[in-house]
Amino acid sequence: MALRIYNTLSGQKEEFQPIEEGEVKMYVCGPTVYDSCHIGHARSVVFFDVVYRYLKGLGLDVTYARNFTDIDDKIINRAGKLGVTAKAVAEKYIDEFHADMDALHVKRPDLAPKATEHIDDIIAIIQRLIDKGKAYPVDGDVYFRVTSFEGYGKLSGRKLEDMEAGARIDVDDRKENPFDFALWKAQKPGEPAWECPWGMGRPGWHIECSAMSSRLLGETIDIHGGGKDLIFPHHENEIAQSESAFDAPFVKYWMHNGFVNINAEKMSKSLGNTTMIQDVLKNYHSEAVRLFLLSHHYRSPIDYNEQAMKEAAGNIDKLYALLRRIAEEFGNLGILRLQAFNNKSGELFKEFCAGVEDDFNTARGTAALFEALRAANRAIDEMTSENAFESKVEIDILLVDIFKMAGILGILHENPYSYFDAKKERAGVDEDRVAALIQGRADARKEKNFQRADEIRDELTAMGVAIEDGASGTTWKMME
RNA sequence: GGCGGCUUGGCCAAGUGGUAAGGCGACGGCCUGCAAAGCCGUUAUUCUCCAGUUCGAAUCUGGAAGCCGCCUCCA
Structure with missing residues (x-):
């Protein structure tokens, strides 16, 4: 390729x-x-x-x-x-x-x-x-002579010739051609300036x-x-x-x-909708911002809006949820992550690269990322004591691919546990209270008091907490 | 006025002449006490419209409509 x-x-x-x-x-x-x-x-x-x-x-x-x-x-x-x-x-x-x-x-x-x-x-x-002879000084300014190039x-x-017809440009009699542009601007009172052969001044923008x-x-x-x-x-x-x-x-x-x-x-100052990075990062994880930006082709216009950002944030969540799942199943995520830099890549990373090699079509590349995500979850779902070894090998390859793709997209820098912990902290819920409620629900379920268990779940839902019953107990996270 | 771009399922979005990736959502199923998460399946015979080239077009050509950007500081 x-x-x-x-x-x-x-x-x-x-x-x-x-x-x-x-x-x-x-x-x-x-x-x-x-x-x-x-x-x-x-x-x-x-x-x-x-x-x-x-x-x-x-x-x-x-x-x-x-x-x-x-x-x-x-x-x-x-x-x-x-x-x-x-x-x-x-x-x-x-x-x-x-x-x-x-x-x-x-x-x-x-x-x-x-x-x-x-x-x-x-x-x-x-x-x-x-x-x-490509430029000429005038009153301490220096202009580039456009017709010389x-x-x-x-x-x-x-x-x-075409531009001159409808152009809205300043008429400056000192310029030979209206499109001649400043290489150097003479100092105005109070402005920072540097010494040069044409007098004090500062550079124009393009030079x-x-x-x-x-x-x-x-x-x-x-x-x-x-x-x-x-x-x-x-x-x-x-x-x-x-x-x-x-x-x-x-x-x-x-x-x-x-x-x-x-x-x-x-986006423009006059519409008052200039959206600063600092403000975006108050609402969304930085990797969600990257994924949002990179899930569209770079030459196309893209639309920043709540739905698109929530989608990207949700997908980052899913990726971290997989990493957490793998860490829980196999441990040693750090070692697996390291392997990404040494191991041979699988088919999906090649697919990802095929997208990126085509004029940096990261949008196309993300399809491979999501396929790897799905394949890894499936492999874990379908893992049994008989196929454990093969599954582990398959998951390893998928994980290496995911980390390689993430390395190019610039995502998945965090440990999944700290990622989800940080989300909980940002949401500002009382974690002790959540833990107590989950414990209460576990007790109710043990006694088959499902009505009570569901009441507790409703209470958690009202707090914005989503619970997931897994093999190793109940985990929780903040709902979007 | 000049130059350029865009129009693909409910929404977002790839698509390089060979028979429509992926994400979100929705619906059905597996799993679950019920859920959630995850997985499986379904969700565009069709790509703004019209004509043409071609064995074959979302992809090429011509035309129409709509939207947008640049030509002024701007990522």
Whole structure:
């Protein structure tokens, strides 16, 4: 099987061939750190986290960079409102970003550069572009000369002539062409600024990615990703800058994820439905969030709503319930989990990979995950003293597959007992009272007083507690 | 105005020209004192509509309708 990736540049799926055998250089546009992250950021970051995990799983030597835009109009505005420095705003939200993404079990990228740490690189590229006649300074600003780059529009499929007709853009007489964009912005009073050959100022938005990508990963990289909205103008402009500066292709595979809608509406500040990761995590387990995000194809829009989240949360519950069941039957879940990294995988993991290899179709992959879940439960259901050995072998293979899939999806990090205990704690029920009621019910059942037993169960139900009678006694959990 | 995308069962959602994955829900069964959980089975002759190409189309082509995104900061 070969990995195929939909390349925005070509508009089709292409077989993935790294530029250097066995190595992958990947860059993903990170956040502008002026506010908390929302579920849309989570989608992008979680998706590319899966790309990273999968490529590493293939044994490739992946260098993954994800930047922070830590100097920008929005940050400066925010700082002005709060009466603090832009740096303070950026630092606060970088910390928040890390906290959010750690909570979502996102692996840290190899490199997390900040724009302000690469001002020299930025200035060097701008100088180069000016020297080559691709950019021009005006009153301390520097603009990229869009008409100097023949391929302008190749990523977004736009032509300069077409855009000019209906475009709503600022008319700025100082620009040669309305689509020329700022590489450098002259300092305004009170703004943070750096010294450069054109006077004090700060970088424009697009140039930082060209600078950091080329400095950290090379002039041509394998994968560059981000949200669909970045295709134009951000990534289009990055291509123009980088390819003009280095006379080499900038990126081999462009990948863009789709948006998250909220209850079938576009998420936007004006609608007031911006859904922050922190708030989502108050209501749902982080792995439910990941499973929700990954059970849809990354390029399609997805709808965040209560039903979808409850479904995902329910499925995470089922997976942990299986893990608990296996731990109860066989013990040593930790050892079984370790085996996932050494043992050969079974058919279902191969099926899972077949999905993921097809343009990271994790939605297709989850079908294999649920099949493994069902097969493992069935094997335990059907286990007898005669077939115990065969069953154990079968369950082992299924469990290894499940852990391997979970390792790529980034779920099932917890011990199942602590997972369910944490749920009980979050629900805030009186556990001693539940234990007492269950004991009372057990006594009633012993005396065949089923009416009393059912009364007690009703009482538990009213508390939101669901009970399950098993071979080794009664267990309970919180109902959804 | 320009560019792009989407329309698959009650809901969500895969589907790469060869005869509709998976999840949720619903219904029936096994299990259970009864339940729950788990398992088994049933739940789209059909993929918005119309025409065409083909031995064969949800998948390709043309047309129609509806929905959505981008073109402005945005994941």
